[in-house]
Amino acid sequence: xxxxxxxxxxxxxxxxxxxxxxxxxxxxxxxxxxxxxxxxxxxxxxxxxxxxxxxxxxxxxxxxxxxxxxxxxxxxxxxxxxxxxxxxxxxxxxxxxxxxxxxxxxxxxxxxxxxxxxxxxxxxxxxxxxxxxxxxxxxxxxxxxxxxxxxxxxxxxxxxxxxxxxxxxxxxxxxxxxxxxxxxxxxxxxxxxxxxxxxxxxxxxxxxxxxxxxxxxxxxxxxxxxxxxxxxxxxxxxxxxxxxxxxxxxxxxxxxxxxxxxxxxxxxxxxxxxxxxxxxxxxxxxxxxxxxxxxxxxxxxxxxxxxxxxxxxxxxxxxxxxxxxxxxxxxxxxxxxxxxxxxxxxxxxxxxxxxxxxxxxxxxxxxxxxxxxxxxxxxxxxxxxxxxxxxxxxxxxxxxxxxxxxxxxxxxxxxxxxxxxxxxxxxxxxxxxxxxxxxxxxxxxxxxxxxxxxxxxxxxxxxxxxxxxxxxxxxxxxxxxxxxxxxxxxxxxxxxxxxxxxxxxxxxxxxxxxxxxxxxxxxxxxxxxxxxxxxxxxxxxxxxxxxxxxxxxxxxxxx
Numbered sequence: 001x002x003x004x005x006x007x008x009x010x011x012x013x014x015x016x017x018x019x020x021x022x023x024x025x026x027x028x029x030x031x032x033x034x035x036x037x038x039x040x041x042x043x044x045x046x047x048x049x050x051x052x053x054x055x056x057x058x059x060x061x062x063x064x065x066x067x068x069x070x071x072x073x074x075x076x077x078x079x080x081x082x083x084x085x086x087x088x089x090x091x092x093x094x095x096x097x098x099x100x101x102x103x104x105x106x107x108x109x110x111x112x113x114x115x116x117x118x119x120x121x122x123x124x125x126x127x128x129x130x131x132x133x134x135x136x137x138x139x140x141x142x143x144x145x146x147x148x149x150x151x152x153x154x155x156x157x158x159x160x161x162x163x164x165x166x167x168x169x170x171x172x173x174x175x176x177x178x179x180x181x182x183x184x185x186x187x188x189x190x191x192x193x194x195x196x197x198x199x200x201x202x203x204x205x206x207x208x209x210x211x212x213x214x215x216x217x218x219x220x221x222x223x224x225x226x227x228x229x230x231x232x233x234x235x236x237x238x239x240x241x242x243x244x245x246x247x248x249x250x251x252x253x254x255x256x257x258x259x260x261x262x263x264x265x266x267x268x269x270x271x272x273x274x275x276x277x278x279x280x281x282x283x284x285x286x287x288x289x290x291x292x293x294x295x296x297x298x299x300x301x302x303x304x305x306x307x308x309x310x311x312x313x314x315x316x317x318x319x320x321x322x323x324x325x326x327x328x329x330x331x332x333x334x335x336x337x338x339x340x341x342x343x344x345x346x347x348x349x350x351x352x353x354x355x356x357x358x359x360x361x362x363x364x365x366x367x368x369x370x371x372x373x374x375x376x377x378x379x380x381x382x383x384x385x386x387x388x389x390x391x392x393x394x395x396x397x398x399x400x401x402x403x404x405x406x407x408x409x410x411x412x413x414x415x416x417x418x419x420x421x422x423x424x425x426x427x428x429x430x431x432x433x434x435x436x437x438x439x440x441x442x443x444x445x446x447x448x449x450x451x452x453x454x455x456x457x458x459x460x461x462x463x464x465x466x467x468x469x470x471x472x473x474x475x476x477x478x479x480x481x482x483x484x485x486x487x488x489x490x491x492x493x494x495x496x497x498x499x500x501x502x503x504x505x506x507x508x509x510x511x512x513x514x515x516x517x518x519x520x521x522x523x524x525x526x527x528x529x530x531x532x533x534x535x536x537x538x539x540x541x542x543x544x545x546x547x548x549x550x551x552x553x554x555x556x557x558x559x
Contacts, residue, residue: 001053001057004053004054005051005052005053005057006051006052006053006558006559007049007050007051007557007558007559008048008049008050008051008052008556008557008558008559009047009048009049009050009555009556009557010046010047010048010049010493010554010555010556011046011047011554011555012044012045012046012047012491012494012552012553012554012555013043013044013045013046013552013553013554014043014044014046014067014550014551014552014553015042015043015044015067015550015551015552016042016067016548016549016550017527017549017550017551018543018545018547018548018549019543019544020042020537020540020541020542020543021036021037021539021540021541021542021543022036022037022038022068022198022199022539022540022541022542023037023038023041023042023068024037031200032200034200035199035200035201035202035540036199036539036540037199037540038067038068038069038198038199038540039068039069039070039073039075039198039199039203040065040067040068040069040070040071040073040075040076040198041067041068041070041071042067042068043065043067043071044064044065044066044067045063045064045065045071045080046062046063046064046065046141047062047063047064047080048060048061048062048063048139049061050139055090055091056089056090056091057087057088057089057090058086058087058088058090058137059086059087059088060085060086060137060139061083061084061085062082062083062084062085062139062140062141063079063080063082063083063084064080064081064082064141065079065080065081065082066081066082066195066196066197066198067198068196068198068199068540069081069196069197069198075197075203076197081197082141082143082195084101084102084138084139084140084141084146085101085102086099086100086101086102086103086137086138086139087099087100087101088100088103088136088137093155093156094154094155094156095152095153095154096153096154096155096160097134097135097136097151097152097153097162098150098151098152098153099135099136099137099150099151099152099164100150101138101148101150102137102138102146102147102148103135103136103137103138103146103147103148103149103150103151103164104116104133104135104136104137104138104146104147105134105135105136105147105151105162105164105215105317106130106132106133106134106136107132107134107162107217107228107230107261107263108130108132108228108230108261108263108276108278109129109130109132109263109274109275109276109289109291109320109321110130110132110276110318110319110320110321110327111259111261111263111276111277111278111287111288111289111315111318111320111327112230112231112232112259112260112261112276112278112315112318113215113230113232113259113315113317113318114130114132114317114318114319114320115138115145115146115147115317116138116140116142116145116146117142117145117319118130118319120321120322120323121334121350121352121371121373123348123373123375123389124338124348125303125336125337125338125348125349125350125373126293126301126302126303126336126337126338128291128303128305128321128334128336129265129272129274129291129293129303129305130319130321134153134162134217135151135152135153135162135164141195142195143171143195144170144171144191144193144195145193145317147164147166147168147213148166148167148168149164149165149166149167149168149213150164150165151163151164151165152164158220158221158222159218159219159220160217160218160219160220160221161216161217161218161219162216162217162219163214163215163216163217164213164214164215164216165212165213165214165215166211166212166213166214167210167211167212167213168207168210168211169206169207169208169209169210169211170191170207170208170209170210170211171191171192171193171194171195171197171202171205171206171207171208171209172188172189172190172191172192172205172208172209172238173188173189173190173191173192173205174186174187174188174189174204174205174208174209174238175187175188175189175241177241186238187238187239187240187241188208188209188236188238188239188240188241189240189241189242189243190242191209191316192205198540199540208238209236209237209238210236210237210238211234211235211236212234212235212236213232213233213234213235213317214232214233215230215231215232215233216230216231217229217230217231223267224266224267224268225264225265225266225267226264226265226266227262227263227264228262228263228264229260229261229262230259230260230261230262230263231258231259231260232258232259232260232315232317233256233257233258234256234257234258234259234316235255235256235257236255236256237255238255239253239254239255240252240253240254240255241253246359246364247358247359247360247361247363247364250283250311250312250329250358251314252280252282252314252316253282254282256281256282257280257281257282257314257315257316258280258281259278259279259280259281259314259315260278260279260281261276261277261278261279262276262277262278263275263276263277264276270294270295270296271292271293271294271295272292272293272294273290273291273292274290274291274292274293275288275289275290275291276288276289278313278315280312280313280314280315282312282314283310283312283313283314285310285312285313285314286310286313287307287308287309287310287313287320287327287328288306288307288308289305289306289307289308289320289321289327290305290306290307291303291304291305291306291321292304299339299340299341300337300338300339300340301337301338301339302335302336302337303334303335303336303337304333304334304335304336305321305333305334306332306333306334307320307321307322307327307330307331307332307333307334308330308331309322309327309328309329309330309331310328310329310357311328311329311357311358312328313327313328314328315327321334322354323352323354323369323371323395324356324360329356329357329358329360330354330355330356331354331355331357332352332353332354332355333352333353333354334350334351334352335350335351335352336348336349336350336351337349337350344378344379344380345376345377345378346376346377346379347374347375347376347377348373348374348375348377349372349373349374349375350371350372350373351370351371351372352370352371352372353368353369353370354368354369354370354371355367355368355369356368362397362398363396363397363398363409364398364406364407364409365396365408365409367395367396367397367409368396369393369394369395369396370392370393370394371391371392371393371394372391372392372393373389373390373391373392374389374390374391375387375388375389375390376388376389382424383423383424384421384422384423384424385421385422385423386419386420386421386422387418387419387420388418388419388420389416389417389418389419389420390415390416390417390418391415391416391418392413392414392415392416393413393414393415394411394412394413394414395411395412396409396410396411396412397409397410397412397442398410399442399443399444400442400444400445401444401445402444410442410443410444411441411442411443412440412441412442413440413441413442414438414439414440414441415438415439416436416437416438416484417436417437417438418434418435418436418437419434419435419436420432420433420434421433421434427461427462428459428460428461428462429457429458429459430457430458430460431455431456431457431458432454432455432456432457432458433454433455433456434452434453434454434486435451435452435453435454436451436452436454436484436486437449437450437451438450438451438477438482438484439482440481440482445481448477448478448479448481448482449477449478449482450475450476450477450478450482450483450484450500450501451475451476451477451484452473452474452475452477452484452486452500453473453474453475454471454472454473454486455471455472455473456469456470456471456489457469457470457471458470458489465513465514465515466511466512466513466514467511467512468509468510468511468512469489469508469509469510469512470508470509470510471488471489471506471507471508471509472505472506472507473486473500473505473506473507474504474505474506475500475501475502475503475504475505475506476503477500477501477502477503479501479502480499480501480502482501483499483500483501484499484500484501485497485498485499485500486498486500488508488526489508489510490510490524490552491510491522491524491552491554492520492522492554492556494552494554498528502530502531502532502533503530503531503532504528504529504530504531504533504546505528505529505531506526506527506528506529507526507527507529508524508525508526508527509524509525509526510522510523510524510525511523511524518557518558518559519555519556519557519558520555520556520558521553521554521555521556522552522553522554522555522556523552523553524551524552524553525549525550525551525552526549526550526552527547527548527549527550528547528548528549529546529547530546530547530548531546533546534546536548
């Protein structure tokens with residue numbers, strides 16, 4: 001196994017160049033009395049070791065220190081702030097998977113349990129169905145959305161049983177409540193998902209609540225049919241008792257939660273029907289998502305997805321399809337289609353109509369909305385692709401201007417218009433251009449506009465051991481509400497989609513160099529330059545100046 005295994009080591013360093021207020025040189029007494037200063041340096045450090053044997057065995061250790069966290073010091077004597085390790089086996093007819101350490105679990109359509117991330121609506125209008133991977137290893141640095149302990153999948157022919165157990169600390173916002181007996185009762189009002197432990201308050205939250213999870217999934221699978229039943233039991237050593245607000249009065253309260261679900265997927269010729277129904281024990285509410293995808297011909301396909309998530313459906317690890325980030329307080333229907341007009345022309349389109357039966361954060365009444373997207377793509381050859389996209393979304397939010405004690409809600413209509421070109425100039429050069437315009441209309445503040453123009457140049461010669469990625473973008477928006485997003489090339493395994501808002505420019509350059517046959521080095525510099533700003537950020541992130549930039553390096557060794 002050692003002889004045929006592949007070994008991989010990553011070492012990464014990222015640092016913001018401009019000095020932020022949180023890193024000012026102040027006394028330890030002042031840091032102890034305030035949450036405006038970070039205990040550590042602005043360096044972000046990452047290291048990972050992984051051994052892989054074919055597709056059967058993976059063993060790895062991941063370590064990370066975020067910017068502002070200490071490294072081998074009083075607040076963090078163990079070095080890195082976050083450590084993750086895993087051993088994962090896959091293969092065999094009976095013992096199919098074994099996970100020890102940190103791992104992920106994904107079943108059904110994400111209503112009962114789905115750790116890690118999951119994409120929702122995309123321009124590919126027929127990709128709404130989730131494809132769960134069951135038990136799998138965890139190699140990321142998200143300090144919350146994973147399980148820690150062990151799991152196993154056993155099976156025989158089409159039947160399989162997966163069971164797992166997890167016990168780890170999470171960052172809870174702890175509060176003390178005086179009881180009638182004058183004793184202080186400890187409870188958690190929320191869980192912090194950032195993974196940051198830079199200030200006094202963030203350090204106090206670190207692993208302040210212990211979480212225990214047990215679960216099992218039974219599945220039967222054939223070529224055309226897949227059915228499964230999942231049970232997930234969660235318990236916390238500190239009960240949840242949230243600060244009472246009108247919008248959160250149906251949220252989970254207590255220290256134990258049981259989720260049960262049943263899911264299915266059936267394929268008959270060109271038709272695929274799928275879905276999941278789940279129940280949370282804390283409220284007795286049922287959540288459901290049901291969908292169908294059909295290929296009308298070899299050129300056209302349509303998908304329909306309906307979801308209904310009650311206002312009191314509770315789960316901590318879930319990613320159901322929908323408009324919100326959690327499957328709670330939402331009902332809607334999505335219809336998407338993909339049609340190839342010819343070999344060169346294709347159309348993607350979807351419509352999504354939804355409502356929120358109860359109040360939401362920043363929405364003081366039941367609300368509704370919709371989203372429509374259409375994209376026309378022209379690809380005459382493998383060297384050229386052009387697409388035009390139009391997207392309109394309406395969601396209701398609290399009005400920013402009102403009189404009296406009741407805050408009304410108003411329609412917020414956002415329209416995006418995008419033209420994108422991707423042209424392969426030669427075997428080595430690729431040119432990408434994009435222009436996107438956005439309008440945001442709401443009665444209380446009127447219309448806000450935004451525009452961004454992006455130019456990318458990629459140089460990837462086949463005979464040279466390096467490649468270069470360049471970007472220059474200019475943008476002008478009326479504020480944060482009219483912000484625009486664009487994906488960026490970054491270090492391997494680093495995901496980057498920054499927001500473009502206000503008025504300025506954005507540029508980056510990244511060099512990737514392969515050397516000694518086993519080494520890869522990435523070097524990247526990226527910067528925002530704002531035109532009409534004298535300062536950026538607030539609080540500990542305050543920068544006295546109009547630019548925000550960072551430098552990053554990463555070395556990978558593969559043997």
